[in-house]
Amino acid sequence: MSGENDTALREFVTSRLPQLRRTAFLMCGDWEMATELTRATLARVVADSRRGAVADPDVFAYADLMEACRRRNRRREHVFVASAGAAGVEAESILLLDALHKLTPRCRAVLVLRYWDGFDTDATGAMLDLDDEQVSAYERAGLAALEKLLGESEAAMAG
Amino acid sequence: MSAPLSQLLEHVLEGEPPLGDEAEAVMRRADTLRRRRTQGILALGAVTAVVIVALGYVLTSTLLAPRPATVKAVPTTAGIVAATPPPIASQATPAPRPTAADSVLDVIEPLIEDRQLRVVAGSAERGGGWRRYEIADSDGRPRGTVEVAVFDVRKKWCFPVEADSDKCARPDRADGLEFVRYDDVSDPDRQVRQTIAQRLDDDRTVAVMAAGERDAGAQRGKPGLTGAQVEQVATDERIFDAFGKRENCEDGCPDFPTPVIDQDAD
Numbered sequence: 001m002s003g004e005n006d007t008a009l010r011e012f013v014t015s016r017l018p019q020l021r022r023t024a025f026l027m028c029g030d031w032e033m034a035t036e037l038t039r040a041t042l043a044r045v046v047a048d049s050r051r052g053a054v055a056d057p058d059v060f061a062y063a064d065l066m067e068a069c070r071r072r073n074r075r076r077e078h079v080f081v082a083s084a085g086a087a088g089v090e091a092e093s094i095l096l097l098d099a100l101h102k103l104t105p106r107c108r109a110v111l112v113l114r115y116w117d118g119f120d121t122d123a124t125g126a127m128l129d130l131d132d133e134q135v136s137a138y139e140r141a142g143l144a145a146l147e148k149l150l151g152e153s154e155a156a157m158a159g
Numbered sequence: 160m161s162a163p164l165s166q167l168l169e170h171v172l173e174g175e176p177p178l179g180d181e182a183e184a185v186m187r188r189a190d191t192l193r194r195r196r197t198q199g200i201l202a203l204g205a206v207t208a209v210v211i212v213a214l215g216y217v218l219t220s221t222l223l224a225p226r227p228a229t230v231k232a233v234p235t236t237a238g239i240v241a242a243t244p245p246p247i248a249s250q251a252t253p254a255p256r257p258t259a260a261d262s263v264l265d266v267i268e269p270l271i272e273d274r275q276l277r278v279v280a281g282s283a284e285r286g287g288g289w290r291r292y293e294i295a296d297s298d299g300r301p302r303g304t305v306e307v308a309v310f311d312v313r314k315k316w317c318f319p320v321e322a323d324s325d326k327c328a329r330p331d332r333a334d335g336l337e338f339v340r341y342d343d344v345s346d347p348d349r350q351v352r353q354t355i356a357q358r359l360d361d362d363r364t365v366a367v368m369a370a371g372e373r374d375a376g377a378q379r380g381k382p383g384l385t386g387a388q389v390e391q392v393a394t395d396e397r398i399f400d401a402f403g404k405r406e407n408c409e410d411g412c413p414d415f416p417t418p419v420i421d422q423d424a425d
Contacts (some may be wrong), residue, residue: 006186009186010182013182013185013186014182015238016179017178017185018178018198021178021181022172022175025172025175026168026171026172030178031175032409035176035181038181039184039185039188040188041182042185043185043186043189043191044189044192046186046189047189047193047196048186050189052192058409090171092167093167093173095169096167096168096171097171097403111164112168114321115164115165115168116165116168118165129266142160145357146164147422156422
């Protein structure tokens with residue numbers, strides 16, 4: 001994208017912002033924090049693209065966002081903040097978010113990139129600086145842990 | 160679980176707050192980021208420039224520090240350039256050789272040797288306020304003497320005029336010194352070169368005389384030092400410093416053709 005004008009950069013920002021913010025929310029569980037992290041990430045993409053330092057803006061943006069989420073929230077346990085007007089948020093969704101955030105940061109990042117953003121193993125590895133085998137291993141471990149956590153939560157609610 | 164997980168995640172995002180004018184905020188933030196980076200680069204450049212200038216100053220002052228033994232050229236009456244070391248030279252002079260702990264000899268000997276002559280070993284004589292050295296050529300034949308004396312002159316002293324004891328000679332000036340050359344070349348068989356110099360800050364006065372060998376013919380009658388070299392010795396601060404502060408030419412004082420102090424007046 002280097003060399004393109006501000007219009008192209010603005011279009012990129014407009015088109016990627018919603019998806020990136022959702023990804024950030026899944027990573028950190030807080031819409032306010034997700035908005036702030038996304039804004040900072042896209043600002044860096046724009047600034048670095050203007051000086052021709054970005055080869056692939058998508059990989060750059062997701063890698064930067066994942067690193068920002070990792071730095072911001074190193075703890076595995078996290079208290080989730082329900083969104084404004086979240087009265088309609090279902091209990092299952094809260095359980096899923098809670099389970100997601102009990103995973104290790106790496107597992108969570110792999111699951112979000114693979115199952116929410118739909119990236120393949122190669123792209124996910126490029127964004128998280130992992131090789132394919134590591135991505136697959138984190139994915140398997142994450143799915144197993146998530147399934148177990150959700151099962152325990154549902155059992156607790158049923159009990 | 161992959162398909163159900165994607166669908167489950169979609170439900171999680173229900174209740175997402177509106178984006179608003181977030182795209183504009185991103186662009187403004189990018190501009191701010193660029194400004195900060197530019198300012199950071201400029202500040203780094205300024206700091207680097209300051210460091211380079213400071214290093215350059217330190218290196219320059221270190222490398223261009225005054226050398227201890229520089230030689231200054233001063234004009235003389237005959238238009239000859241005489242080398243006069245600055246006052247610091249005496250401190251920076253290499254340690255005296257074991258055979259020559261005589262600071263006067265240290266000044267004279269190199270000049271004598273430049274003329275293919277030598278100071279006769281063991282010939283040095285000294286007394287209160289004076290030194291005398293015999294000079295010989297490479298064959299060992301005598302070539303006269305070099306004599307140096309210091310005088311403690313007081314106020315009202317002036318450079319003498321040989322022909323008229325009531326008049327004063329007009330001296331030449333070097334760094335902190337005044338001096339007059341008195342060369343007597345009237346006798347082709349024995350010439351005498353003399354310079355009287357006075358240090359202005361303490362009135363110390365030095366007379367240096369190089370005389371050719373008496374009754375040995377015109378060749379050996381030439382002094383061991385030229386007139387310019389005699390002047391160079393007399394205006395060398397090391398000569399002044401070679402004598403004690405209270406020394407005054409007394410017993411055995413050389414008989415200068417042009418006396419520094421008029422004995423009749425005393």
